[in-house]
Amino acid sequence: MTWLITGGAGYIGAHVVRAMAEAGERTVVYDDLSTGLAERVPDGVPLVAGSTLDGDRLARALAEHSVTGVVHLAAKKQVGESVDHPLEYYRENVEGLRVLLEAVTAAEVPSFVFSSSAAVYGMPDVDLVREETPCVPLSPYGETKLAGEWLVRATGRATGLSTASLRYFNVAGAAAPELADVGVSNLIPMVFEKLTENLAPRIFGDDYPTPDGTCVRDYIHVVDLAEAHVTVARALQSSAGHDLTLNIGRGEGVSVREMIDHIYAVTGYHRPPTVTPRRPGDPARVVASADRIAVELGWEAKHDVEDMITSAWAGWVRTHPEAART
Template structure:
């Protein structure tokens, strides 16, 4: 079986490529390199440079490499930017997916794994978010991911395509320093950046109804996330006709203040945070129930938050040697 991985030169995509190839799967990367890095693609893995909006390019890649499954990660993913540029996000994330699915079904590809997000849930008022928790996204980004799920499932029902929608929670860490996240959009790299500049990290609100007053989130190591893709891909291959929707998280909450304390301990920095007002739309607690994926698939997370921070810091120091503390 050959898997086309869209966005396979990105941070998460490169880890999925690595996990799939190490599991013995044949892989082809399809990436427009707008944020991806070609050097992340392993030697011997074909790289097709193109947009998912280019139906002819997609169809050509599917045919040339005899693709029998697709893992679709390519998407725009900055929540704030999506508020400022909703049309751009709907075009890239929804129309790009529609074009891709059109090519996939025309080629008779039997399996499709869609990269979704916990952003589809919005502000759930529950201790643990299950796959049945109502979806009420609060940003155009979250809306595009939910619309993408609808499109994937509808296509599966109409054509017999085996599908899986994977709802990622907060992804962190790296398999190796060279695969670390180079963006500064998530909590851990945002804190790293401020520490490196000897600037106090920020906590957006410390008056939430949580044990220490700061927001609580569920963090998943990118290596565990990538291995969940391998387990999902194999499940679709061995049991055709499936329609899976799965949370990918650890089922454990970590507060922002706890995360800061761990980062200070691991990096050697000790800068007290600055408390600023809450950001609009930040829910107090978003923690996954991971029961469904651990029950249905041969997968469970193996890495803890300390592993995530340590591996992410090694990648950060590789790019910013001045950040290292002796």
């Protein structure tokens, strides 16, 4: 098998490429490098620079590298930004996926793994979100991921493409410092940035219907997430006709305040947070049930929140050495 990893130079994508390589799978990275970094791609792994909106470029990459499976991670992913720029999100996330699937089916690639999101659920009124929980996304980002799932599923049923949609919960941590999340759109690096600039971390709303008033999320270590991709990819290649929808999480909720306290403990910094207004599109609580993937494929998360923060901090200090404390 040769797997084309779209977005493979990104934070999550680079971890999937590494996990695939460690499992003995051949990979090719396809990335427009708008946010991805070429240096994340391991030596020996081909890198094709291109957009998922470029059908000709995709078709050539699939043919030249004899691709037999695709893991599609390339997408725009900031909830707040999607509220301000919905057309851009629909173009990149939905039209880009349509063009990719067109190329995949034309090339008769048999397996396709789609990077979805817990954002498809919106604000579910349940303690644990199961795959059967109704999807009512609150943001254009979540809408594009749900539309993507529909498109993937419909394509599979029409063509025989074996598919899986993986609903990621909140991804954090790093396998190695050089693979850490360098952006500041996720909670942990956002807090790191504020603390190392001697500024107060921000909490977006403390009036949610949760125990401490702040949003509750299920955090998953990126290493566990990457290993889930290997498990799912191998399941697809072992049997034709799969149509999987799977949560990827730990089943444990952590509030924003609790996460900030964990960050203080790991980093040695402590600056009381400031509370600002809620961000549009943020639900109060979203925590996974990961029972289905455990039962059907035998996968479960191994890393805890401390592992996530410790490994993310090592990556942050690598690029911000002044942040280190002894």
